[in-house]
Amino acid sequence: MGIIDTHCHLDQIENLDDVLQRATEANVEAIVAIAMNLESSKNILALKEKIQTPQICIGLGMHPAETNLDELDELKTLIYDNKDRLHAIGEIGLDYWYKWVRNDEAKKEEQRRAFRALLEVARDLDLPVVVHSRGAWQDAYDMVCDVGVKKCVFHWYDGSLSVLQNIMKDGYFVSTTPNLGYNANAQAAISQANIKQLLIETDSPVYFLNRKTDEGFKAEPKEVWRTLKAYANLKNINQQEALAIFNANARSFFNII
Ligand SMILES: [Zn+2]
Numbered sequence: 001m002g003i004i005d006t007h008c009h010l011d012q013i014e015n016l017d018d019v020l021q022r023a024t025e026a027n028v029e030a031i032v033a034i035a036m037n038l039e040s041s042k043n044i045l046a047l048k049e050k051i052q053t054p055q056i057c058i059g060l061g062m063h064p065a066e067t068n069l070d071e072l073d074e075l076k077t078l079i080y081d082n083k084d085r086l087h088a089i090g091e092i093g094l095d096y097w098y099k100w101v102r103n104d105e106a107k108k109e110e111q112r113r114a115f116r117a118l119l120e121v122a123r124d125l126d127l128p129v130v131v132h133s134r135g136a137w138q139d140a141y142d143m144v145c146d147v148g149v150k151k152c153v154f155h156w157y158d159g160s161l162s163v164l165q166n167i168m169k170d171g172y173f174v175s176t177t178p179n180l181g182y183n184a185n186a187q188a189a190i191s192q193a194n195i196k197q198l199l200i201e202t203d204s205p206v207y208f209l210n211r212k213t214d215e216g217f218k219a220e221p222k223e224v225w226r227t228l229k230a231y232a233n234l235k236n237i238n239q240q241e242a243l244a245i246f247n248a249n250a251r252s253f254f255n256i257i
Contacts (some may be wrong), residue, residue, distance in 0.1 A: 001242055002029035004227065004250040005221040006175060007091075007130065007155055007201035010056065011043040014205070019220045023047040026222035030055040030203075030256055031245075034091045038075045041133055045082060052222070057254055059088030059130050061118055064095040064111045072117055077179040078202055079121055087254040089122035090130025091155070094143075097135035111136075112143065119147040128253055130155050131212065137163040145170065151253060153199055158185040161192060168194055173253060175199040178223055181230035191234055198200055200227040202247050 005023075010033035023031065031054050035041040041060040048056050060079050062068070079089065094111050100108045122129045127239040128151035133140035137159035142221040144152050154167055154201050157174035167174060174193050177200075180186045190198070209216035217223070228246065250256060 001240060002027045002034075002248055003200075003224055003243060004030045004032070005202050005204070005257070006032045006153075006199040006250050006254070007034050008179075008204040008221050009036060009040070010047055010204075011040050012036070012205055015218065016047075020051065020054065020213075023221040026225065028054045028221050030057060030226065030250070031221050032057045032059060032087060032130075032250075032254055034059045034088075035061050036063045036091065037068065038062070038071040038078070041075060045078075045085070048085070055256070057087035057256055058082075058085060059090040060086060061090045061092040061130070062114050063091045064093050064115070064132055065098060067107075067111050067114050069073070069110060069114060072114055074116070076121055079125070083125050086125075086127055087256065088128050088130050089118055089125075090134050091177070092118045092129060092139045093132035094136035095132060095134045096139075099225075106120070106218050110162065112139070114138070115143060116147065119149055120145060123126040123147055126150065128152065128255075133157075133159065141166060144172070153253065155201065156186075156203055157189050157193070158183060159189065161189060163178055164189055164192055168197055171197065173197045173199055175201045176227060176231065177201055177203050178208050178219065178226040180227060180232060180234060182212065188235055191232065195237075195242065195245050196234075196249065198223055198231075199245070199250055200231065202227065
């Protein structure tokens, strides 16, 4: 059975041809390519033209770390111009953990403005959103509800369990990465998530480091198998059974045909 990596920063990957070759060999059927900012959104649209396999599904957005209100209008235009080619709006969201944001209300407000604007675009276009919410889980959740987005995944979720309960109650999704294999916060959250509202991903090309064992690796889409294995171990569930559910979740969430 094939597998889908639902969150990959395709335009940031080095030696992309080799990485995609390895993904195909590892039975990765589809990759959801997630943008960081305006330039990255343009790059992903261009990459989509060049890549045959695996299937590439596009999400355009502005990551909270890349918040730039001056580029917001151009990004919105790019999204509307390409709306029929998109499977998501993302990555968008809030992150209050960055040092330059933590104690700066103005920076937080900039993030919220960009986030709200792009949530509204997603609502208008009826596209699912991929939300980054580190250290801002409650605010991110409140804004998603407030704007009234139908489909949302809180990506790499390792946050508050009370927010998680609300996410589940509302029918929204969370996703998890290979760090589920060793990170206690991720394990605590994901063990409480309904498997029907869960997606698996890699956030490639992020570097995963297990601080207890000092073992690390640079993520690429084929490592989504590690995420699956970590989940099957955590929940003591058959891997193929879990995979069938994750594939169905990803296909229906991102409308992958
Ligand atoms: Zn990401």
